[in-house]
Amino acid sequence: MPAGLSASAALTAIAELAQDLACSANLDASLSAVVQKIADTMRAEAASLFLLSADGTALVCRFSVGPVQFVGQRVVPGQGVIGRAMQTGVCQLVADASADRDFDNSIDAKSGFQTRSLLCTPLASAHGAIGALEVLNKRDGAAFGPADALLLRALAAPVALAISNARLAAEAVEHERVRRELLMARRMQRSLLPARRRGRFPILALNRPAREVSGDFYDYFDLADGNIGFTIGDVAGKGLDAALLMVRVASLLRWAGKEGLTPARWLTRVNDELCSSLPSGQFVCALAGYYQTATHHVAWASAGFLPVVRYQAGVGVQCWPAENPPLGILAGVDYVGQEVDLTDAELYLFSDGATDARRADRSMLGLDGMLALIGTAAATASRPQARLRQIADTLRRLQLGDDTTLMLISGALA
Secondary structure, X not given: OOOOOOHHHHHHHHHHHHHHXXXXXXXXXXXXXXXXXXXXXXXXXXXEEEEEOOOOXXXXXXXXXXXXXXXXXXXXXXXXXXXXXXXXXXXXXXXXXXXXXXXXXXXXXXXXXXXXOEEEEEEXXXXXXXXXXXXXXXXXXXXXXXXXXXXXXXXXXHHHHHXXXXXXXXXXXXXXXXXXXXXXXXXXXXXXXXXXXXXXOOEXXXXXXXXXXXXXXXXXXXXXXXOEXXXXXXXXXXXXXXXXXXXXXXXHHHHHHOOOOOHHHHHXXXXXXXXXXXXXXXXXXXXXXXXXXXXXXXXXXXXXXXOEEEEEOOOEEEEEOOOOOOEOOOOOOOOOEEEEEOOOOEEEEEOHHHHOOEOOOOOEOHXXXXXXXXXXXXXXXXXXXXXXXXXHHHHHOOEOOOOEEEEEEEHHHO
């Protein structure tokens, strides 16, 4: 044991240190006192605790005691004696600082403090060193020795454990906060999806998020003239940001759709609004249109959405690709409207989560694969509801890496 410190006193110091940390309700306040206690136990003139920054690019002094304050000092990992301790994972004993090639005397030169001998030990965790504990100069003028190094390592262990546990607890709290936010966002999204209509309603749709929340959306609503408005969209990105943007865009599309604008003007109105407020890099692929109940015609305009697919028995599938860019990229776009007759026919709309689905051999389903699924479902299922379920069930058996939304509009249901 260090000179003047018995084995019993050393064990008592270690036990008290561990107990102080275990009972602490404020780790930062406790660590400040702990660094002072370590300096006193080691009979050192100064002591410092360095922690690795969150991005791993620097060791930052968080607590320091002694004639010179090191708090805020940053050390590049691998630099100096501290960096050497972090890299090797071994306590560094420097009996003569002036003779050590890695010792950085720049702080001594500025402060007037003279480092004669030092110890530096890494703070070990299950995921590697998270920082380092350093003591400078024995108060009696002697150099630190192997017994001092052993004691410092023993004192560092409960410190590292307390910091690791505190970080794990903070991460658990953050994960719970994110979980609650995602749950709230998911509930908000679900509340925006229209209720399923019973009876002979011409539009069927479903949405399957890849994660807790979805960047996809769909909507349909009755209009004063007896027609039905509908929208479907896919927000670029994933996670909470995409989910919140999805809520906003879906609301904008419903608001503009009830003004009785043509589908082309409908998308132009929403696009101009989004271009004035969306951050650069965010955009939305969407389609908006009307089902005309008297004629069974569908009129729509597409903003970068996947091709619209019409299926009719004896005719097969026909596709109408988008002719304009997604919403939120370029203001002043004049969107192009399209129209088709759905008498004895069906219209299929789907987000890229469907075409991006992967088979067992990792090949992508693609548009051709979706057209084949539509053709098979139309040939084997007698009702539109069964066809949509069959397509959804087939996709579910594939590997879905993105949100997936399907919509079927059938003249036969009206």
